[in-house]
Amino acid sequence: MTNTSDIIIIGAGIHGASLAFHLAQRGVKATILEKQFVAAGATGRSSGLVRMHYDTEVDSRLAWESFRFFRNWSELVGGNCGFTRTGFIQIVARKNIDDLRANVAMQQRVGISSFLISADDVHRLVPSFKTDDFDFAAYEPESGYAMPSDTAAAMVTAARAKGARLVQDCAVMGLQISGGRIEGVETTQGIFSAPVVVNAAGAWAGQLNKIAGLELPYDTWRHDTMFVKRPAQIGPSHPTVIDFPNDMYFRPEGGLTLVGLEDGNPLGEAPEGDVDHAQAGFVERAIDRICERVPMMEQGGLHSAHGGYDGITPDQHPMLGLAGLDGFYLDCGFSGTGFKIGPAVGLCMSELILDGAAKTVDISSLTPLRFAAGKLVSGQYQSMWH
Ligand SMILES: Cc1cc2nc3c(=O)[nH]c(=O)nc-3n(C[C@H](O)[C@H](O)[C@H](O)COP(=O)(O)OP(=O)(O)OC[C@H]3O[C@@H](n4cnc5c(N)ncnc54)[C@H](O)[C@@H]3O)c2cc1C
Numbered sequence: 260m261t262n263t264s265d266i267i268i269i270g271a272g273i274h275g276a277s278l279a280f281h282l283a284q285r286g287v288k289a290t291i292l293e294k295q296f297v298a299a300g301a302t303g304r305s306s307g308l309v310r311m312h313y314d315t316e317v318d319s320r321l322a323w324e325s326f327r328f329f330r331n332w333s334e335l336v337g338g339n340c341g342f343t344r345t346g347f348i349q350i351v352a353r354k355n356i357d358d359l360r361a362n363v364a365m366q367q368r369v370g371i372s373s374f375l376i377s378a379d380d381v382h383r384l385v386p387s388f389k390t391d392d393f394d395f396a397a398y399e400p401e402s403g404y405a406m407p408s409d410t411a412a413a414m415v416t417a418a419r420a421k422g423a424r425l426v427q428d429c430a431v432m433g434l435q436i437s438g439g440r441i442e443g444v445e446t447t448q449g450i451f452s453a454p455v456v457v458n459a460a461g462a463w464a465g466q467l468n469k470i471a472g473l474e475l476p477y478d479t480w481r482h483d484t485m486f487v488k489r490p491a492q493i494g495p496s497h498p499t500v501i502d503f504p505n506d507m508y509f510r511p512e513g514g515l516t517l518v519g520l521e522d523g524n525p526l527g528e529a530p531e532g533d534v535d536h537a538q539a540g541f542v543e544r545a546i547d548r549i550c551e552r553v554p555m556m557e558q559g560g561l562h563s564a565h566g567g568y569d570g571i572t573p574d575q576h577p578m579l580g581l582a583g584l585d586g587f588y589l590d591c592g593f594s595g596t597g598f599k600i601g602p603a604v605g606l607c608m609s610e611l612i613l614d615g616a617a618k619t620v621d622i623s624s625l626t627p628l629r630f631a632a633g634k635l636v637s638g639q640y641q642s643m644w645h
Contacts, residue, residue: 262449263452264288264290264453265287265454265455266282266290266453267292268292268456269456270461271297271425272459275293276410276415277601277605278590279291279605280336280415280423281605282418282423282613283418285613287613290423291426292446294463295427295428296427298408298411300568301569302461302598303407304407307599308501308599309402310322310347311373312362313366321600321604323603324619325604326402329599329602336413336602338412338416340410343403343404343405344401344403345402346400346498347398348501349501350552356394359395359397360375363375366397372399376395376398378394380396380398381396387555388500389551389554392504393504404510426451429448431445431446432445434470435450435452441453442586443456454586461568463530464570471582471587473584473587475630476572477578478571479527479529481525483519484518485519486564487559488560488561490555493555499511506520507545507552508521516553520545523541525538538566541564569595571594572594573630574635574637576594576636577590577592577593579622582626588612590604603620607619
């Protein structure tokens with residue numbers, strides 16, 4: 260088989276998969292090169308929260324456009340993304356109420372189903388939650404979570420059905436560059452040529468940016484999560500929650516509850532670190548936090564804990580677009596919050612590459628060139644992960 264294609268995508272996480280899917284919808288057959296297997300990186304470790312609450316409009320718009328896919332998956336993509344509607348509650352401390360109110364107003368302008376509800380309303384929705392430390396929360400009745408590995412696999416399958424090629428166990432080791440243009444990549448399976456190469460390598464993307472000669476701020480971010488067996492008294496399910504006062508988020512999955520913490524996520528580790536086990540002390544801290552919000556969890560039991568690595572940028576927003584090397588696009592740096600926006604980012608990137616600009620959502624503020632220009636993205640408060 261010839262190793263020449265129109266577009267090479269490095270990495271088969273949600274972002275490589277989504278871009279390949281949307282390119283295939285436009286008749287462009289990309290080659291995806293993946294050093295391990297589909298969803299081997301952050302995507303396969305992701306907590307899969309699907310919510311629209313953000314403090315920047317570009318994020319809310321990307322999440323909202325992606326939500327169109329999550330809730331109509333079999334018609335729009337095929338296969339299954341495992342979307343489960345649980346409702347989503349964003350809890351903030353009393354001092355953040357003005358920001359919360361402004362975010363909800365912005366989301367309502369975008370068309371998102373989001374409301375401000377009182378702590379009493381939260382208590383009526385979920386009597387097992389402790390609600391005495393906040394006055395208001397944002398509520399998205401349609402949100403929930405999806406299965407990230409299934410989501411990426413469904414997009415790759417749909418892309419392949421339209422002619423995309425997936426090469427697994429194929430690590431990109433070098434780039435072929437001539438006269439300031441990308442011409443292909445050097446891999447453990449030989450040379451692959453294309454006039455366009457997209458770096459969707461997640462936590463490893465910084466290494467490839469360096470090989471490309473791009474001077475960009477890029478780090479790795481480690482994040483651990485834990486599953487606990489929920490005591491029966493709490494009930495068969497509960498909403499998906501981001502809990503700012505406890506620096507935590509949690510969501511149900513069958514009889515389990517998944518918990519992640521905002522703090523204690525180290526930067527700068529090698530992304531090959533041990534992801535089969537959580538860091539020392541994480542489980543104890545996570546149990547303390549979940550029991551703060553849901554005291555009945557004290558009767559729960561630990562099921563499992565593990566970790567994962569994502570790429571992170573200084574403003575915790577992705578790098579989308581060209582960065583100084585012709586034909587070499589960046590689709591990386593999702594900073595711990597990239598799963599839920601995957602379907603829309605792939606669509607926007609396909610528009611950027613094929614048409615010269617994204618029209619579904621204006622992603623120009625996410626250009627990798629913003630760092631050199633000093634135009635970092637910022638919101639009302641630095642939104643938490645997930
Ligand atoms: C534990 C955890 C929980 C999270 N929870 C959420 C959440 O609830 N909601 C949310 O929206 N986001 C969440 N995130 C963030 C989200 O998962 C990531 O932003 C997203 O999955 C990144 O996708 P990606 O395709 O950019 O990267 P990845 O999924 O990491 O994919 C990159 C791929 O590139 C491959 N690769 C790397 N280098 C090379 C190379 N040289 N050659 C070939 N292939 C290569 C890797 O093997 C990998 O498969 C979470 C992240 C973690 C770690």
